[in-house]
Amino acid sequence: MPKNTPSTENKRLKIILLTIYFCFILVLGRLFYWQIIKGHELRDKAISQIYKLNTIIPPQGDVLSSDNYPLSLDYSYYSLSLYKPNFKYELPKILQEIEKVEPEFATQNAVLLEKFNNPAQKWMEFVTKFTREQSQQLAIISGLEFYPKQARLYPEKSLALNIIRNLEQYYRRQISGQVGFSRSVIDGIGNSLLTRKNWKKNEFDGQDIHTTINRQIQLLSEKSLINGIEKYQADSASLIIIKPQTGEIIAMASVEATPSSTSTTKVTNISNLFEPGSIFKPIIMSAALDSGNLSPNFICDKCQNSRQIGQYSINNWDDNFHPDSTLQDIIKNSDNIGMSYVIDQLGLKKFLEYYQLLRLDQKTGVELSGESVSPQKTSWPDIDFATASFGQGIAVNQLQMIQAFNTIANNGELVKVHLNQQSPVNKVKVFDQSTTALMTKILNYAVDNSPVSVLKPKDISICAKSGTSQVAVKGGYTDSSTIGSYIGYYPCENPIFTMIVTIDNPKSSPWGSSTAAPIWFELAEKIEPLL
Amino acid sequence: MTNRILLAIALGLLFFQIAFSIYYSSQIVSYNQQYSQLEKKYSELKFENEKLQIEYAQKYAINRE
Numbered sequence: 001m002p003k004n005t006p007s008t009e010n011k012r013l014k015i016i017l018l019t020i021y022f023c024f025i026l027v028l029g030r031l032f033y034w035q036i037i038k039g040h041e042l043r044d045k046a047i048s049q050i051y052k053l054n055t056i057i058p059p060q061g062d063v064l065s066s067d068n069y070p071l072s073l074d075y076s077y078y079s080l081s082l083y084k085p086n087f088k089y090e091l092p093k094i095l096q097e098i099e100k101v102e103p104e105f106a107t108q109n110a111v112l113l114e115k116f117n118n119p120a121q122k123w124m125e126f127v128t129k130f131t132r133e134q135s136q137q138l139a140i141i142s143g144l145e146f147y148p149k150q151a152r153l154y155p156e157k158s159l160a161l162n163i164i165r166n167l168e169q170y171y172r173r174q175i176s177g178q179v180g181f182s183r184s185v186i187d188g189i190g191n192s193l194l195t196r197k198n199w200k201k202n203e204f205d206g207q208d209i210h211t212t213i214n215r216q217i218q219l220l221s222e223k224s225l226i227n228g229i230e231k232y233q234a235d236s237a238s239l240i241i242i243k244p245q246t247g248e249i250i251a252m253a254s255v256e257a258t259p260s261s262t263s264t265t266k267v268t269n270i271s272n273l274f275e276p277g278s279i280f281k282p283i284i285m286s287a288a289l290d291s292g293n294l295s296p297n298f299i300c301d302k303c304q305n306s307r308q309i310g311q312y313s314i315n316n317w318d319d320n321f322h323p324d325s326t327l328q329d330i331i332k333n334s335d336n337i338g339m340s341y342v343i344d345q346l347g348l349k350k351f352l353e354y355y356q357l358l359r360l361d362q363k364t365g366v367e368l369s370g371e372s373v374s375p376q377k378t379s380w381p382d383i384d385f386a387t388a389s390f391g392q393g394i395a396v397n398q399l400q401m402i403q404a405f406n407t408i409a410n411n412g413e414l415v416k417v418h419l420n421q422q423s424p425v426n427k428v429k430v431f432d433q434s435t436t437a438l439m440t441k442i443l444n445y446a447v448d449n450s451p452v453s454v455l456k457p458k459d460i461s462i463c464a465k466s467g468t469s470q471v472a473v474k475g476g477y478t479d480s481s482t483i484g485s486y487i488g489y490y491p492c493e494n495p496i497f498t499m500i501v502t503i504d505n506p507k508s509s510p511w512g513s514s515t516a517a518p519i520w521f522e523l524a525e526k527i528e529p530l531l
Numbered sequence: 532m533t534n535r536i537l538l539a540i541a542l543g544l545l546f547f548q549i550a551f552s553i554y555y556s557s558q559i560v561s562y563n564q565q566y567s568q569l570e571k572k573y574s575e576l577k578f579e580n581e582k583l584q585i586e587y588a589q590k591y592a593i594n595r596e
Binding site: 059069070073074075076132153155156157158159187191192193194215216219 | 566
């Protein structure tokens with residue numbers, strides 16, 4: 001047998017050595033791959049096995065009425081998902097088990113179940129909301145997974161629903177609170193362990209919104225409007241009731257004969273602009289008296305004829321003339337001609353000053369989204385200035401109108417209207433007390449001596465004004481539709497509420513005095529004991 | 532003699548360590564169990580509270596549509 005030569009042995013040793021080196025480099029390379037290249041990924045995987053990151057969803061705030069009743073609140077429910085690969089029974093048997101607990105399940109999810117029957121569809125989430133007890137009963141069935149979810153509940157159903165939803169949108173951040181996070185070390189079965197390595201970022205609970213809405217009055221208001229629409233065959237109706245001294249909105253409602261809006265948060269009381277018509281007259285008269293330019297003893301010595309301004313002629317609503325009218329007569333008869341002379345006494349500069357002071361040129365700033373405001377007029381031709389005296393050619397939203405009118409009820413102080421009890425009461429003096437005292441007398445006289453007084457409940461003093469305005473269409477007015485309004489406060493001395501009722505396109509009568517006024521009086525009688 | 536003393540100390544330390552570990556790990560386990568139970572109770576109470584709130588709201592609702 002030939003003996004290995006030293007060179008052959010060296011060769012073999014070199015090969016072995018090289019193999020060892022190669023293996024060593026291979027191990028090094030592999031280590032480099034796992035520790036350097038894949039290091040982060042593996043670390044994350046390890047951390048995810050040891051730690052659990054939880055999102056802490058805070059309880060959301062409620063929206064409360066003035067009596068602290070929850071108008072909207074949060075509730076938890078469970079949504080169900082089915083995962084076919086985990087099924088131990090056939091789908092029909094599983095559905096049978098689910099229906100034992102929730103009989104409506106198949107009906108509520110008919111379309112989804114049809115899709116789920118497709119063999120390619122492995123997983124599906126269903127729409128039925130399960131309670132905690134139901135989910136606990138069903139969770140033992142393999143293939144069923146329940147996820148906790150949150151939703152809003154409105155216990156008063158449709159009552160002030162658009163306002164509540166709008167408020168929820170407006171106060172989204174306050175109501176939702178702030179989500180928290182926690183990271184904790186977990187044991188083999190996923191339970192949290194107490195250790196110093198745990199970490200938590202606290203959640204902040206959502207805040208409750210305490211509204212000024214009186215739900216009993218709100219309910220009566222909505223019912224009155226529904227009855228009013230039916231009785232006067234109107235397209236829609238709306239109203240606002242506020243506390244004169246604080247500007248708190250007690251009720252705000254709008255009802256349509258055939259609901260057209262798809263938005264569930266739209267509040268037409270603030271989004272729709274309308275020409276106020278004659279309900280604007282007391283505001284102009286108060287401004288003229290307060291400016292000192294109009295004497296309380298003013299007598300209209302030109303009211304025996306219609307007034308001609310350029311090519312336009314100003315007439316009264318009933319085509320009658322009222323010569324030598326006093327201020328009381330002008331308001332009582334809702335005299336357009338008389339008012340056009342009253343605004344002349346006020347003058348354009350002062351008119352614009354009061355318009356601004358009464359915040360008719362800006363949003364009320366109520367805690368709702370979607371408030372509209374009319375763009376400011378840059379020029380005031382004589383005819384526009386004259387028609388403004390009886391609320392024509394200017395546009396306001398219902399809330400702006402009641403905020404401005406309430407200044408008369410509140411001894412000349414304009415209070416900012418608001419829905420949140422925590423909002424500060426913001427007051428600005430606009431009219432002198434002597435002005436509002438005189439205006440109160442005039443309004444009281446007008447109510448007691450106008451045909452509308454037959455509708456008024458006996459032995460109570462009401463200071464109010466009716467109005468009827470035409471609807472502006474493409475630069476003109478349509479004769480076929482009107483907006484009837486009634487605005488006022490009760491009682492005349494130390495009023496407990498100010499209310500505006502607007503009725504859109506009533507077919508039984510076009511006048512605000514025979515449509516909006518009866519709703520106002522009827523409601524006033526009902527809500528008086530509740531305040 | 533010195534060796535015996537050292538061995539006794541070493542054994543003493545060993546037994547102390549074992550006893551210490553057993554005692555404190557049982558403490559940790561019991562605290563963790565307590566923590567899990569309280570967590571469970573808290574979530575039960577939260578649900579109960581929510582349920583009561585909903586019951587109250589539905590009982591005193593005035594809008595019967």
